[in-house]
Amino acid sequence: MPLTTTGGLVAEAVTHRGAVAAFNVVTLEQVEAVIAAAEAVGEPVVLQVSENAVKFRAGRLRPLAAAAVSAARSSEVPVALHLDHVKDEALLREAADCGFGSVMFDAAHLPYAENVAATRRAARWAHAHGLWLEAELGEVGGKDGRGPLDAHAPGARTEPGEAVRYVEETGVDALAVAIGSSHAMTSRDAVIDHDLLAALHERLPLPLVLHGSSGVADEDLQRAVRGGIRKVNIGTALSIAMTGAIRADLDTDPRAVDPRRYLTAGRRAVTDSVVRLLGTVAAAPLR
Template identity: 35%
Template sequence: MLVNLQDILKDAYRNHYAVGSFNGYNYETFKGIIDAGAETQKPVILAFGAKYLQNMSLETAYALAKSLGEGSAAPVCLHLDHCSDLATVFRAIRAGFGSVMYDGSELPFAENVKNTAAVCRVAHACGVTVEAELGCLAAGEHSHEGSATSVQVYTEPALAKQFVEMTQVDALAVSIGTVHGLYQAAPLLRLDILEQINRLIAVPLVLHGGSGLPEQDILACIARGIAKINVNTEISVYAVQQTTGLLAAQQPHFSEVSLNQIGYVKDIVKKYIAFSYKEGNNG
């Protein structure tokens, strides 16, 4: 069933677990993500990034998610991920997305506040949840989000409090040392910053850059307010590697390749579901 993001995150934030947000861009990723949620009986967030509008339209993404999601007993939220274009955000709301992320993280603070507040006014009137970002993540290996020139800018706790109060955003993505893509070295997370932010604001926090993050780091972040964890690159890298091996070993029918790829997506989604859904985690 398709739901609003707030329906999922409220309980996660209250009970100290996190919901996985997994990027989809074709039938195989959409079905793999939704099937993994159904098979584990856990909610999932199906994130469709604005970058993937070349793969399918917003309307097609909604139609596909609705068709697959209505057959699942587990809640599914279709979420627009990383979008800095206001017109596209509003189109996603009209198309039926249950949540949108307006990403003004590269703008001056005042402009980010202004645009995010405008999105919140429209989205909330339509029953849609809004995520925003404050701070900036660097780009890691195989990153397909952000840019190669992106540099780490940590989220300032006092500004995070001001931002949430001024925008009325429902969830806030923060920068504490994770990167988009895979890690080239062990991540150095600023849990002290995350803890300060969590003390100052009372909305679910979002961790982008979940691919490859060790389980102990994920649990430590969940204990400090993270209720949504984004995973994209690891799914892509794993599925490509497994597909390459399949094609090298045999000459399958194209339809069989698709079925196998659904399974590859499920492997990674289920891995992060196992990490994240640990109620009562104390860090």
């Protein structure tokens, strides 16, 4: 099946008042597992490669991207490729040539005016090269000499009025909002501010994205989708599944050295996790 785009999948989610699930991948085994799960349940999926994953791969974007593109084109379901949490503008400029249809440009750590300027510049470049651009806005600090509060810091929130102005000033295609989730959570006890989500959904004319969804319980995640989230980002859940399975497999035989054995166990665990998560997201819209 031809490689699709994140923008196209999100547009379909908007039409059906659902969400598309997007999974961060670091290894080829995770790429294979996500696609196998998507095929098993018949749902489209977004493969995401973060700037941190690129750093892990010695700063080279193309090798993992090429593997993901090849796997996506062999898939039986629509698969898109998304470059996630990009702060380096040079990396942004590699996206179009590596098969990515979308980028999340992350300037949320900057003071508001600098965030707007950098994101507007990124959006203009992305649109000129056929890329859909997602950005992020959390609570802006600066009071009492403090710097801006990262969008995923405890207590960070996206203020609706500021978000409206931000979208108008930057021209982005989607906005990741800070409503209670956080990156890298290994427990599923994030408290989503559904009233804030409702206010953001009512006032913003573009799709909303939830980052840190690994830390959100199924019922709360489904409620967030019904409340207006159109793209759900998941990463840590895959790491938990893969690492746990590999650890358990190696514990059964401390002398094992063949990586195919424990990586098979890891890939299977990631597939199972993604199947469950895709089912959770797909079941969210009111039928």
